[in-house]
Amino acid sequence: MNIQPLADRxxxxxxxxxxxxxxxxxxxxxxxxxxxQGKVVAVGTGTxxxxxxxxxxxxxLYGKYSGTELEHEGENYLIMxxxxxxxxxx
Numbered sequence: 001m002n003i004q005p006l007a008d009r010x011x012x013x014x015x016x017x018x019x020x021x022x023x024x025x026x027x028x029x030x031x032x033x034x035x036x037q038g039k040v041v042a043v044g045t046g047t048x049x050x051x052x053x054x055x056x057x058x059x060x061l062y063g064k065y066s067g068t069e070l071e072h073e074g075e076n077y078l079i080m081x082x083x084x085x086x087x088x089x090x
Contacts, residue, residue, distance in 0.1 A: 003042055003072060008050045008082045011042040012060060012067065013075065037061050037089065038078065046082075054082055059089040 005011050015035040039059055046052040054060065067080030 003077075003079075005042055005044040005079060007044050007047050008052065009044045009079055010040050010054050010060075010082055010085065012038040012062065012078045012080065013041050014038040014078055034064065036064060041077070043082075050082065052082060054085060054088065060085045061087040061089065 003011055015037050017035055037059060040054055040056055043052055043054055043056055062078070062080060062085050066084040067078035070077050070079060
């Protein structure tokens with residue numbers, strides 16, 4: 001991974017959006033619900049006030065409007081603060 005988050009930020013690879021059809025009609029990408037979970041692919045080192053508890057490989061839940069979207073090498077990611085993560089899935 002060529003991206004290293006700084007401070008208390010994490011880089012998340014969102015889970016793919018679910019493919020749903022309604023009565024045989026395929027819903028376009030723009031109308032699909034964004035996934036609210038993903039896999040952490042990189043973490044920052046934390047700050048002097050906040051220790052990093054999230055680790056690379058954790059499956060996490062995050063808020064609907066959390067993070068900043070970015071594209072790197074054809075893959076879409078979210079970068080957000082550790083505090084934007086709601087839960088770690090076990």
